[in-house]
Amino acid sequence: MTTPADTSPEPAPDRAGSPAPERRSWLRDHSELGVCAMLLALGVLVLTDALTMDVDITQRGPVGPKTVPIVVGAGLLVIAALLAVDVLRGGRGEAEGGEDVDLSEPADWRTVLLLSGIFLGAAALIEPAGFPVAGALLFWGAAFALGSRRVDRDPLIAAVLSLLTYVVFDKLLGVPLPGGPLMGVL
Numbered sequence: 001m002t003t004p005a006d007t008s009p010e011p012a013p014d015r016a017g018s019p020a021p022e023r024r025s026w027l028r029d030h031s032e033l034g035v036c037a038m039l040l041a042l043g044v045l046v047l048t049d050a051l052t053m054d055v056d057i058t059q060r061g062p063v064g065p066k067t068v069p070i071v072v073g074a075g076l077l078v079i080a081a082l083l084a085v086d087v088l089r090g091g092r093g094e095a096e097g098g099e100d101v102d103l104s105e106p107a108d109w110r111t112v113l114l115l116s117g118i119f120l121g122a123a124a125l126i127e128p129a130g131f132p133v134a135g136a137l138l139f140w141g142a143a144f145a146l147g148s149r150r151v152d153r154d155p156l157i158a159a160v161l162s163l164l165t166y167v168v169f170d171k172l173l174g175v176p177l178p179g180g181p182l183m184g185v186l
Contacts, residue, residue: 032093036084043076114145130180131170135162 050069118141125134139158148154169175 029092030087032087032091033084036080036087039076039080039083043073043080045073046076047073111145115142118142118145127178128180130182131177132159132162132166132182133180135165138162 046069050066050073053066053069055064055066118138122134122138122141125137136155136158139161140155143154143158166177166179170177170179
């Protein structure tokens with residue numbers, strides 16, 4: 001008795017003559033190259049922005065506002081190249097061990113959504129209420145979303161942290177932040 005012949009089509013070979021599933025497997029085995037491509041694109045973007053930045057000719061000293069972005073962009077390009085070489089030589093990223101994370105549990109979407117809402121709310125309040133108020137609400141809300149329920153302590157810590165951040169950026173570093181109603185006080 002004869003068995004019916006297998007009539008399932010074989011995968012079409014690619015240009016090198018190997019079947020298509022092997023090509024897909026190669027791409028899956030070298031998926032870290034996607035990270036390399038992202039780092040390369042980010043490095044090119046940072047360098048392009050840094051090199052086309054308008055800088056006042058009266059800047060003081062050899063280190064100007066272009067220096068750090070150029071260093072960061074060049075570093076991104078170097079890391080992208082080194083990672084690509086490592087991946088092509090057979091290097092693989094280690095799977096997440098999850099030290100204190102139970103990988104079998106689903107994501108905590110409530111916390112993610114709370115943090116997203118708090119962040120968007122703080123961004124919307126920054127202009128009318130000022131950075132100190134919006135920042136305090138951001139810090140307090142983030143602490144609440146992440147599980148802290150110390151209503152007696154958290155608002156005070158958030159207010160101090162927000163005011164310190166405002167003073168450091170606005171007064172010491174010269175990065176103007178909106179003060180809101182506290183503009184005359186601070």
